[in-house]
Amino acid sequence: MSHSDAITRVSLKRITPDASAAMGALHGAAVSAARDAKIEPELLELLRIRASQINGCAFCLDMHTKDARAQGETEQRIYALSAWRETPFFTERERAALALTEAVTLVHDGQVPDAVYAEAAGVFDEEQIAALIWAATVINAYNRIAIAQRMAPGAYEPKQKTN
Template identity: 45%
Template sequence: MRTGRSKERRVNDVTAAQDGRRVYLDKQSPTAYRALVATADAVRATAAEAGLDRVLVELVNLRVSQINGCASCLDVHTRAALRAGETTRRLGVLPAWRDTELFTPRERAALALAEATTDPADSLAQERAYALAREVLNDDEISAVIWVAITINAFNRVSILSRHPVRDVRA
């Protein structure tokens, strides 16, 4: 599984954003962006109805954003995870979640599903993720986790392609 964007994709990203060659997709196509936000709202409600707690949802958002290398989404969802009660210790080891015992079986299943959703070409990872998920999650929970991963993947692409900045909240 990838841990971030390749060097080639990062080359000149900052320069391209600074000299105005990037289009802010959310600003350029607000109707489409509002539809994506509405989808995210529906997915958030679906996750809550399925019984997924806010910490688990934010772990999925963060893991997908780590894989995709989306700085803007990492910033937003790190703060959201902390507000939901997540610890800095677990956030620090999230990229290596398989190598720790800090995550519950439900969280581990959700993270495996999130990774498989983010890299759908890896059919073996999908099979392993589903097998792990079936042990601890019901169909509603599996569906909700996958929808959370699908949605954050979409937001990652909007933010990466628009080169949304990470702003210093201390200022």
């Protein structure tokens, strides 16, 4: 069955507005924690894209690739993100964040191995690691929400970059 033949899905925002608002508040708290920990917004977009690639969330991929481009991310790095280990395009810091994000996203497969955590701890302090874990957790939750609702990609427009 194609998406065009799919049944209409429930709107979580309409049916459960309090839970949806709580999810939005969690997102806001995670963004604030990342800002306070001095995690670059561009790095957050990379981890959101990578988790969304793993989870197959078209809606979030559309949103976060647009947001990344609006923040100045290059097409080359966005296109290569699914194979980041095989490219020279990402810094040690970005690689550690991406590895941690993948481990959190694929928690069933190795339960965030000590080596991945140690790699992150080598380039991020505790406040930053906590912020990265929250960011990865939130995007994984949003991926599941968007996929369960069959949210359609394409219409999202990013806000203009603010400094």
